[in-house]
Amino acid sequence: MTKQTTRRDMIKGSVAFAGMGVLGLPEWAFPTLTEDQTVVRFTDLPDEIVLARTPDRRIIDIRDIDGAITPSDQFFTTQHYGHPEIDTAAYRLQVSGLVDQPLSLSLADLRGMTSRELVFGFECSGNRGPVNGLSGNGRWRGVPLRAVLERAGVQADAREFVFFGADRGEEEVEFRGRPYTVEQQYGRSIQRDQALSDEPLLAYSLNDEPLSTHQGRPLRLLMPGWYGAPNVKWLSEIHVREEPYLGKYQARWYRTLKGEMINGEMKWVETAITKMQLKSFVARVTRESDGQHNVFGVVMHDGTPLRSVEVQVDDGPWQPATLDPATFSEKYGWKFFNYTWDGATPGEHTVTSRATDANGNVQATAADLEAKLTFLEHSLQLGRTLVIE
Ligand SMILES: Nc1nc2c(c(=O)[nH]1)N[C@H]1C(S)=C(S)[C@@H](COP(=O)(O)O)O[C@H]1N2
Numbered sequence: 001m002t003k004q005t006t007r008r009d010m011i012k013g014s015v016a017f018a019g020m021g022v023l024g025l026p027e028w029a030f031p032t033l034t035e036d037q038t039v040v041r042f043t044d045l046p047d048e049i050v051l052a053r054t055p056d057r058r059i060i061d062i063r064d065i066d067g068a069i070t071p072s073d074q075f076f077t078t079q080h081y082g083h084p085e086i087d088t089a090a091y092r093l094q095v096s097g098l099v100d101q102p103l104s105l106s107l108a109d110l111r112g113m114t115s116r117e118l119v120f121g122f123e124c125s126g127n128r129g130p131v132n133g134l135s136g137n138g139r140w141r142g143v144p145l146r147a148v149l150e151r152a153g154v155q156a157d158a159r160e161f162v163f164f165g166a167d168r169g170e171e172e173v174e175f176r177g178r179p180y181t182v183e184q185q186y187g188r189s190i191q192r193d194q195a196l197s198d199e200p201l202l203a204y205s206l207n208d209e210p211l212s213t214h215q216g217r218p219l220r221l222l223m224p225g226w227y228g229a230p231n232v233k234w235l236s237e238i239h240v241r242e243e244p245y246l247g248k249y250q251a252r253w254y255r256t257l258k259g260e261m262i263n264g265e266m267k268w269v270e271t272a273i274t275k276m277q278l279k280s281f282v283a284r285v286t287r288e289s290d291g292q293h294n295v296f297g298v299v300m301h302d303g304t305p306l307r308s309v310e311v312q313v314d315d316g317p318w319q320p321a322t323l324d325p326a327t328f329s330e331k332y333g334w335k336f337f338n339y340t341w342d343g344a345t346p347g348e349h350t351v352t353s354r355a356t357d358a359n360g361n362v363q364a365t366a367a368d369l370e371a372k373l374t375f376l377e378h379s380l381q382l383g384r385t386l387v388i389e
């Protein structure tokens with residue numbers, strides 16, 4: 001039986017919708033669901049996604065996406081060592097290593113510096129269909145990383161910038177064939193040109209409120225256009241050094257593996273994940289009052305301008321979708337698209353979307369990946385199944 005969800009059901013019990021107006025988003029940024037519109041049930045998704053909704057892990061239900069900005073209390077959260085509680089009054093950000101002047105900055109020091117707003121949507125590199133719940137889009141505010149680094153004075157031999165979180169846990173590390181258990185902090189690194197570029201932000205607020213514990217209170221790094229893992233939460237220290245940092249979550253997790261022809265020979269190249277791969281997914285299909293259907297979906301990408309999003313029903317031709325102008329103005333935000341599906345016939349159907357960027361890169365299929373010998377399958381085109389009554 002198809003579960004008919006009306007707009008009232010979708011927003012009932014959700015403080016999120018009431019909170020939207022507070023953010024001052026334009027009305028037309030919202031999917032316009034009325035009382036006579038019904039959400040078509042997906043057969044590849046359970047009606048209730050209860051999966052992983054534990055206190056320190058939260059995912060969104062993509063069928064409920066109700067505006068360009070994900071409300072703070074719904075933003076997904078995932079991490080390795082739980083949520084450290086930090087006393088914000090005693091908090092200090094340490095900047096150490098190859099700098100002229102090591103720093104110890106309070107939250108007040110950081111808030112006293114010139115700040116910048118960033119609309120940035122990202123996903124965990126483990127985010128995949130059919131659920132795709134480890135994704136969201138936020139309006140962040142903070143201090144450009146470069147301003148803090150300039151204050152510290154980066155030395156000429158500095159190459160590697162390591163960001164440590166306050167969260168820690170025991171990890172088994174193999175060294176000369178023997179396992180050792182050592183306590184580690186979550187750490188990720190970026191290189192000099194990345195650290196000194198305009199882009200990285202040390203964010204202290206999300207959607208005009210101080211960061212919640214879930215999102216890294218009181219401070220996190222944000223790398224616009226990159227996957228979630230480098231966006232280090234509960235940031236406690238920036239350590240500037242010369243040698244590459246090879247911590248567990250930099251060197252052993254969050255990697256890509258790709259076969260590359262180098263000098264006429266196939267070489268397997270492993271790199272740390274950085275920029276998001278071009279991806280789109282169908283989030284919701286609704287039946288309109290006039291009997292037509294609307295396909296609504298999301299694009300996640302690295303900020304490269306998009307050329308198109310297309311939708312395919314079953315084995316039919318790819319048809320252009322309409323890109324939502326409210327979301328397309330933000331370079332690093334997630335983007336929305338809509339497609340009017342005329343004459344949907346009763347029965348089972350598959351609906352697929354694909355995005356293409358301005359450089360002509362097309363969202364990959366499983367066959368493309370096989371041809372390119374790349375193991376990063378979570379951004380592939382995904383057919384979504386549903387039944388039209
Ligand atoms: N300190 C710290 N930061 C972290 C992590 C972590 O385990 N510890 N996990 C990373 C990963 S893998 C992801 S996907 C994002 C999730 O960010 P969110 O919880 O704000 O959605 O945080 C990143 N930052």
Ligand SMILES: [Mo]
Pocket residue numbers: 078123124125126228229
């Ligand atoms: Mo992640």
